[in-house]
């Protein structure tokens with residue numbers, strides 16, 4: 001099976017081919033996603049919330065991300081796997097960024113990393129790219145700045161903020177990133193950035209004009225029963241199927257129809273005879 005490359009992702013923009021990407025956080029879900037046409041699997045630090053139950057992405061550690069990312073890599077043969085650098089694993093210095101990204105490449109086996117931030121992260125992006133580590137940028141509503149933004153608030157709504165985002169997008173491109181996630185910005189701003197930069201933009205809550213889209217596995221499958229963020233759509237209601245299946249299991253255990261004959265093994269006639277002679 002042919003592995004998706006960075007050049008393939010870049011070509012999707014020049015060929016004007018919109019593409020859908022997805023997160024995954026474990027071996028089983030990675031295998032399911034990898035069997036589709038999704039070209040990139042992102043092991044997002046959204047794992048902090050959807051897998052580990054934290055309220056924000058801030059608490060997740062490098063060790064936790066390495067464990068999840070390794071499992072995703074073991075379940076993926078075709079898609080490009082990108083790991084999210086968690087909060088404070090890259091911001092403080094170039095050395096931190098190289099060390100953390102290096103761990104993802106060597107210990108988990110990813111093809112690249114994602115980090116949040118525009119102009120202020122250029123030294124880190126440059127150093128990673130110069131050392132052979134592909135980088136996916138991420139600007140707009142960057143969830144690691146949850147407290148700075150006073151919540152998950154849409155960014156890029158004033159002319160000044162849009163100019164700043166455009167400057168960030170150009171800087172990330174010039175620093176050598178191979179793609180750029182645009183999160184939580186008006187659709188018009190998503191279009192403006194997409195039209196102006198040469199690398200693929202990958203939107204989440206950034207409108208329909210981005211080159212690609214990214215969504216959280218749990219969101220599009222409806223693994224959360226009740227909460228549907230505005231930027232997403234439930235393409236399935238898997239939590240309902242899971243609940244139904246668990247209820248059917250409980251019922252069949254209670255009425256003794258599971259395990260059935262086909263789920264059971266039996267002793268041979270000779271052992272059975274021997275056993276019953278010893279029991280009497």
Ligand code: KIV
Pocket residue numbers: 023042043044045046047084181183204214215216
């Ligand atoms: O952590 C994440 O899952 C992300 C994407 C949704 C862009 O950053």
